[in-house]
Amino acid sequence: MGVVQGDQMVLNIGPQHPSTHGVLRLKVVTDGEIVSDITPIIGYLHRCFEKHCENSTYEQVIPYTDRCDYIASMNNNFGYVVAMEELMEIKVPERVEYIRVIMAELNRIASHLLALGTYGLDVGAFTPFLYMFRDRERILDIFELTCGARLLYNYMWVGGVSHDLPVGFVETVYNFLDYFEPKVQEYNDILTFNKIFIERTADVGVLLPEVAISFGVSGPNLRGSGVKWDIRKDEPYSIYERFDFDVPVGQGLVGTMGDCWDRFYVRVLEMIESTKILRQALKDIPANGDVHQALPKKIRPPKGSIYRRTESPRGDLGYYIISDGSPQPYRLKMRSPAFTALSVLNEISRGWMLSDVIAVLGSLDIVLGEIDR
Amino acid sequence: MTDNQEQLIQEAVEKALQGDMDAVNNIEDRVTRSKAKAALVKAKREAAKTSAEPSSEDKSEESATESKPAPLSLNQKIAGIIASQFPGTVDEESSSETHIQLQPAKWFDVAQYLRDDPACLFDSLQCVTGVDLGEESELEVRYNLHSMTHRHAVEIRIACARNNPKVPSVETVWHIGDWFERETYDMFGIEFEGHRDLRRILLPDDWEGWPLRKDYEVQETYHGIVVPKVKEGWE
Numbered sequence: 288m289g290v291v292q293g294d295q296m297v298l299n300i301g302p303q304h305p306s307t308h309g310v311l312r313l314k315v316v317t318d319g320e321i322v323s324d325i326t327p328i329i330g331y332l333h334r335c336f337e338k339h340c341e342n343s344t345y346e347q348v349i350p351y352t353d354r355c356d357y358i359a360s361m362n363n364n365f366g367y368v369v370a371m372e373e374l375m376e377i378k379v380p381e382r383v384e385y386i387r388v389i390m391a392e393l394n395r396i397a398s399h400l401l402a403l404g405t406y407g408l409d410v411g412a413f414t415p416f417l418y419m420f421r422d423r424e425r426i427l428d429i430f431e432l433t434c435g436a437r438l439l440y441n442y443m444w445v446g447g448v449s450h451d452l453p454v455g456f457v458e459t460v461y462n463f464l465d466y467f468e469p470k471v472q473e474y475n476d477i478l479t480f481n482k483i484f485i486e487r488t489a490d491v492g493v494l495l496p497e498v499a500i501s502f503g504v505s506g507p508n509l510r511g512s513g514v515k516w517d518i519r520k521d522e523p524y525s526i527y528e529r530f531d532f533d534v535p536v537g538q539g540l541v542g543t544m545g546d547c548w549d550r551f552y553v554r555v556l557e558m559i560e561s562t563k564i565l566r567q568a569l570k571d572i573p574a575n576g577d578v579h580q581a582l583p584k585k586i587r588p589p590k591g592s593i594y595r596r597t598e599s600p601r602g603d604l605g606y607y608i609i610s611d612g613s614p615q616p617y618r619l620k621m622r623s624p625a626f627t628a629l630s631v632l633n634e635i636s637r638g639w640m641l642s643d644v645i646a647v648l649g650s651l652d653i654v655l656g657e658i659d660r
Numbered sequence: 661m662t663d664n665q666e667q668l669i670q671e672a673v674e675k676a677l678q679g680d681m682d683a684v685n686n687i688e689d690r691v692t693r694s695k696a697k698a699a700l701v702k703a704k705r706e707a708a709k710t711s712a713e714p715s716s717e718d719k720s721e722e723s724a725t726e727s728k729p730a731p732l733s734l735n736q737k738i739a740g741i742i743a744s745q746f747p748g749t750v751d752e753e754s755s756s757e758t759h760i761q762l763q764p765a766k767w768f769d770v771a772q773y774l775r776d777d778p779a780c781l782f783d784s785l786q787c788v789t790g791v792d793l794g795e796e797s798e799l800e801v802r803y804n805l806h807s808m809t810h811r812h813a814v815e816i817r818i819a820c821a822r823n824n825p826k827v828p829s830v831e832t833v834w835h836i837g838d839w840f841e842r843e844t845y846d847m848f849g850i851e852f853e854g855h856r857d858l859r860r861i862l863l864p865d866d867w868e869g870w871p872l873r874k875d876y877e878v879q880e881t882y883h884g885i886v887v888p889k890v891k892e893g894w895e
Binding site: 500502618 | 758785787792802811815834835840861862872
């Protein structure tokens, strides 16, 4: 006298499906509308980044890091150069530190805007997507002004940055902040506190803190579950300890703590915190300084290994670098936050309706370039 | 060479050693000047030798006295805890302040202990890195553990044989171990014993070989598609 079980159907979502945010295939076992098992099948974008690194010099790795998480390339560059500088014991000039923080935080806002906009799209709200892309465009313009590229920057180098800030940069960013800060309220009005949106996302895909930690989930997804963990605060790198900002965590404002809505709202709040950091950095940045001053003539780190993590918009981005004293890395491993986030999908969306799986997947904000590497 | 000349050189060298190079440079006779410079180089070299010897002794004494009261690094502390709980698992010779070298045999029990013991509480497996230590030597798996409660981190390293690499799986200790171990298996062919679903994750199921091993050779064709060779390293 077992459990009565209806006919099960195996359904493939992707690899070419707009809601999978890239080339991801989900093998979903459904019982009617209810999902009983999900197997994510990844690797469609696999380029063996790590093997490429072993055949490139340390400088040549930086453009590859751009292409891993292509939504937040600045943050990927940042993580790599921070690890390399720690390995080589390079002290970079003050101005470079400020420039890097400004770029990383601008990129964090751009990344969250994309995450929030496409999430609206996933659950059926088209208009907010256009609002957010309109504003993200302004950040990309700032990047274009600085280094000529809009998506893949190769901007941060070991020991410095590729170009100094252009004339009028600080005013441009101030103008952007003046424009952007009131817009957050607009997003909240049109999407975050929209009743239909709350119905779709609140109480759905609840991720308990212990489960999140065991699955290695990090960044906004972990903070959405109420765990106050942000590497910028807890293991400060670069000059983050100088800035005054909060670490927003999910509180279950409209549903249960750790649901899709919490993960969404944490990202909204993080954008506000990033604007706070930006204003402080713009105020304190040294007016002059050579951004190429600390560039090493030859990048040959001493023998040894290092594991360093930084906070990318998706979470703990770690680099494990092993050097044998030659100009090429002996081994380079990237710990991708989106990889761990995707692994939790089956755990938190089993038992929900098929349409909720899309809501949960979108709320995890994955980037396939980084998962597949 | 007259005594007068020798005396001149000696005086100039002494002045130069105290920082006054003009004394040497102002010697009018070219030959005497170059002799003075040669003498200066010799004198400097000897001075460096005599000053280096006692200073290096000083340093070693200093470091010896420093290392005694120096606090153990977290890796060393945790290594001590593991060694007392599971005798014979820690390879103390290869361990250092930055990592703990373990024998693979009891790794599963050690991992469980590290996760649950109140002094350790490593509830988060941050990263699993496979390493090929060279074509003639072993493979190694490196685990970066982190505790959300104590906010501390350690690195565990486990080596395994190249031709039959086996390491106990910790997939049931930390959930993320599942995907991390599959990735390491995919790239290095390290078999994680006890893993319930050990198969390739990033590469297709029918791919041949372990790409991140140093002796990896790309298969020539894959489903009739010619696989381009990996570019040779940069000189």
